[in-house]
Amino acid sequence: MNLTLKKFQVHPFHLVAPSPWPILVSFSVMSIMLTLVFNMHGFMHNNYWVVFSAIVAIMTMALWFRDIISEATYLGDHTLAVRKGLNIGFILFVVSELFFFIAIFWAFFHSAMAPTIELGGVWPPVGIEAIGPSELPLLNTILLLCSGATLTWSHHALLGGNRFNTLLGLILTIALAVTFMICQYMEYSNAPFTISDGIFGSVFYFGTGFHGLHIIIGIIMLGVSLWRIYTYQLTNNHHVGYETSILYYHFVDVVWLFLYIVFYWWGT
Amino acid sequence: MFALRRVARPTTVLRAPTLRNTTRNINQKVEEVLKDGPYKINKAGAEAYEAEYVATEKHAEHTSKLWRKISIYICTPVILATCVNTYFVEAAHAEHREHLSHLSEEDFPPEYEFQNVRTKNFFWGDGDKTLFWNPAVNRHIRSD
Numbered sequence: 001m002n003l004t005l006k007k008f009q010v011h012p013f014h015l016v017a018p019s020p021w022p023i024l025v026s027f028s029v030m031s032i033m034l035t036l037v038f039n040m041h042g043f044m045h046n047n048y049w050v051v052f053s054a055i056v057a058i059m060t061m062a063l064w065f066r067d068i069i070s071e072a073t074y075l076g077d078h079t080l081a082v083r084k085g086l087n088i089g090f091i092l093f094v095v096s097e098l099f100f101f102i103a104i105f106w107a108f109f110h111s112a113m114a115p116t117i118e119l120g121g122v123w124p125p126v127g128i129e130a131i132g133p134s135e136l137p138l139l140n141t142i143l144l145l146c147s148g149a150t151l152t153w154s155h156h157a158l159l160g161g162n163r164f165n166t167l168l169g170l171i172l173t174i175a176l177a178v179t180f181m182i183c184q185y186m187e188y189s190n191a192p193f194t195i196s197d198g199i200f201g202s203v204f205y206f207g208t209g210f211h212g213l214h215i216i217i218g219i220i221m222l223g224v225s226l227w228r229i230y231t232y233q234l235t236n237n238h239h240v241g242y243e244t245s246i247l248y249y250h251f252v253d254v255v256w257l258f259l260y261i262v263f264y265w266w267g268t
Numbered sequence: 269m270f271a272l273r274r275v276a277r278p279t280t281v282l283r284a285p286t287l288r289n290t291t292r293n294i295n296q297k298v299e300e301v302l303k304d305g306p307y308k309i310n311k312a313g314a315e316a317y318e319a320e321y322v323a324t325e326k327h328a329e330h331t332s333k334l335w336r337k338i339s340i341y342i343c344t345p346v347i348l349a350t351c352v353n354t355y356f357v358e359a360a361h362a363e364h365r366e367h368l369s370h371l372s373e374e375d376f377p378p379e380y381e382f383q384n385v386r387t388k389n390f391f392w393g394d395g396d397k398t399l400f401w402n403p404a405v406n407r408h409i410r411s412d
Contacts, residue, residue, distance in 0.1 A: 135358070143347065157328070160325055191402075194400070
C-alpha cells in the first residue's frame with residue numbers, strides 16, 4: 001500500500017525537504033545583532049565579527065533562495081496552491097513592514113506635534129536648517145513615481161508575453177531606483193544637520209535611512225527578477241518572484257510619498 | 269514478565285476493530301483514486317483557466333502600451349523639468365556650502381544644546397564624526 005501511495009502525489013502542496021538554511025539564517029542574524037550591540041558598547045576589534053556574521057547571513061540567504069529557485073523552476077514544486085500560499089506569506093510580510101514604518105511615523109509625530117522646550121517649542125527645532133519639499137526631495141519623488149510607471153509597463157508587458165518591453169521597462173525601473181539612491185546619498189552628504197542633532201536628526205535619518213535601505217532591497221529583488229526573466233526562468237503565467245518584487249517596490253514607493261509629505265513638507 | 273506484557277500489547281491493538289477498519293478504509297480510498305487515475309482531467313476547470321489566461325494576455329497588452337506611453341511622454345519631460353529646477357536649487361546650496369567652508373570656528377553659527385550630542389564615541393572613524401559627515405557644513409565645535 002505504501003509503495004502505491006509513494007508513486008502519486010494526490011494533493012497540490014509542496015512538502016519541503018529537510019534543509020540547513022533556516023537554523024543557519026537564525027544564528028547568523030542573531031550573530032549580526034549581538035556583534036553590532038558589542039560594537040555600540042565599545043568592544044575593541046569587533047568589526048571583523050560584524051562583517052563575518054553579515055557574510056554568513058548573506059551567503060546563507062543566497063543558498064536558500066537558490067534552493068527555492070531550483071524547487072520552483074526545475075522541480076516544478078510550485079503548483080497553483082503553493083503559489084497562493086507564497087503570495088499570502090509575502091503579503092503578511094509587507095503588512096509587518098507597514099507596521100514597522102507606522103512606528104517610525106509615530107516617533108516623528110510624537111516629537112513634531114508637541115516639540116519640547118529644549119527645541120525652542122517649534123518644529124523644525126531652532127538652529128536646524130531643514131531640507132524643503134521643493135529641493136532634491138522633489139526630484140526624488142518624481143523619480144520614484146516614474147519608476148512605478150515603468151514597472152507597471154514592464155509587468156503588463158510580461159503578462160502579455162512581450163519580452164523586449166518587459167526587459168526594457170524593468171531596466172529603466174532599476175536605473176531610476178539607482179538614481180534615487182544616488183540623489184539620497186548627495187542629500188545626506190550635504191545635509192547641514194546630522195543624526196546626532198537631537199530628535200530632529202535622529203527621526204529624520206531613522207525614517208529616510210530605513211526607507212533608503214528598503215529601496216536597496218527593492219533594487220536587489222528587481223535585479224534578481226530581471227536576471228530570472230532574462231534566463232527564461234519566469235514566464236508570462238508563472239512569475240511569483242517578480243510579482244512579490246513588484247508589490248514590495250510599490251509599497252516602498254508609497255512609503256516615500258508619505259515620507260515626502262510628512263518629513264519634508266508638513267515637517268518643515 | 270513485565271517486559272513480555274509490553275511486547276504483547278501492540279498485537280492486541282492491531283487486532284482491535286477500529287484500526288482494522290481504518291486500514292481497510294485507506295485501502296479502499298487508494299483503490300478508488302487508482303481506478304479514476306490519480307490526476308483526473310477537469311475539463312471545466314481547464315477551460316476556465318484558459319479563458320482567464322487569454323483575457324489576461326489581451327488586457328495586459330493594452331495596459332502595457334498605456335504605461336509605456338505614460339513613461340515616455342509624461343515621465344521623461346517631468347523628470348527633465350524637475351532636474352532643471354533641482355539644478356538651480358542645488359547650485360545655490362553649493363555656493364552657500366562654499367561660503368561656509370571658509371568660515372573659522374568663531375564665525376560658524378552657534379549651536380544649541382540639543383545639537384551635536386555625543387554620549388559615547390561612534391564605533392567608526394575617529395569616533396566623533398557621524399556617517400555622511402561633510403566638514404563644510406557639519407562642525408563639532410567644543411567650547412571647553
